[in-house]
Amino acid sequence: MNFIEDLKWRGALNQITDEEGLLKTMSEGQIGAYVGTDPTADSLHLGHLIPFMVLKRFQNAGGKAVIIVGGATGAIGDPRPTTERQLLSQETLDHNIEAIKEQVTRLFGQNGTKIVNNNDWLGKMTLPEFLRDYGKLFSVNVMLKKDIVASRLATGISYTEFTYQILQGIDFLQLWRREDVRLEIGGSDQWGNITSGVDLIHTVEGNDAPAYGLTIPLMTDSTGKKFGKSEGNAIWLDAKKTSPYTFYQFWFNQQDADIEKYLKYFTFLEPDEIEKIVAESAENPGARYGQRRLAEEVTRFVHGQAAVDEAEELSKALFSGDVSNLSAQQIQDVFAGVPSFDAKNEKQNVVDFIVEAGIDKSKRQAREDVTNGAITINGEKVTDLEHEVDPTAAYDGKFVLIRRGKKKYFLGKVQ
């Protein structure tokens, strides 16, 4: 299978500007492909992972991977379908850029991957240069027709965000010239921006200049719902924001119906390997073999093998049920990935304790959970609203382990 056939098989291809042309160009020698991301936060999340995985596949297929961390575009704001973006301060942007560069480096490794900041060229451009050299080449009529702009005309869009597509177009042109980038990869919402770049290159470099764009379909689960959130929170790639354990569990908890789709889309496993996993899972779905493999593969890609081992060990400890016999040292080792809070070194009513630990947001909620038998402290179920929690009662007085519901653990560190 070639690069494109593989993407199709994985359900990871939405639109492509010129399939034949791209394959031809790829066969003629090594070319680069790029994915751009703006530093809107200090970490990427699962939504960002998708284009990066396709870029990685491109790299595995013999291409050169180039990544833009958009210092300049991030300062402008890619228009969202709903409302204008809040601009970020320069300090925040700088901080985010560094954090994201580091993450991307971890995903791609040092060798052969180029990470650039578009501020290097966009930041130096003067306004007259911009208008003369680039603005002249863009038709407002065409720009207005881009879906994202058209959808914003009713509610309003600033001149700043309107201009975004030109900047992204310039990025593609710059990389086309500097890094032999011939392909831009993005989510399906990026189609308009990507074609801006392809059009610009064709205008400047000639209509037969090889430049292609490719988008990836939005991932949804089997019920059609948006993918990538857990309890309303984004799944981050930064271990400090989403622990490797939580990350692993996110994948492990996916339902049977989605496993095949996710294995294809989110792992680098070969087709026959995936078929084998799917067949084995179908035979004995209760063993959750597909989920385990999915969790392993994706966690390894993002956090490394050590994190996979740790997440598996932690999962084993948590779901075997009995935590009361663990030593303080074991607690410290095994539960490092669980959300933690500082516990006072004194007895306290359960309800107050739960709220102060941030496990529930109101006493009402905390009472309900206790009454329902949802709260377990140090392995013992607590159902009495008057129960006094003694944080020093177990684990050498160093830790309190709270479980809410079946799956959620919180570790209190006694002060």
Add this chain to the structure above:
RNA sequence: GGGAGUGUAGCGAAGUCUGGCUAAACGCGACGGACUGUAACUCCGUUCCUUCGGGUUCGUAGGUUCGAAUCCUACCGCUCCCA
């Protein structure tokens, strides 16, 4: 600038004409429980806060009234039509 709408809990959406029975129907989501495979489906419960007496809510600020999400005034936001 002129005109017509509209703003209700995390979201969607009733209630407004005909003021009290409304902490506010219903749906979704979320959270817990049962079942199970750490699943799906299904079922049950909860979903503003609380010292469990009560307290604070229906865009904001006033007003009328014994009593206002409901009536009046002003202001703010959003949508649509005309210019």
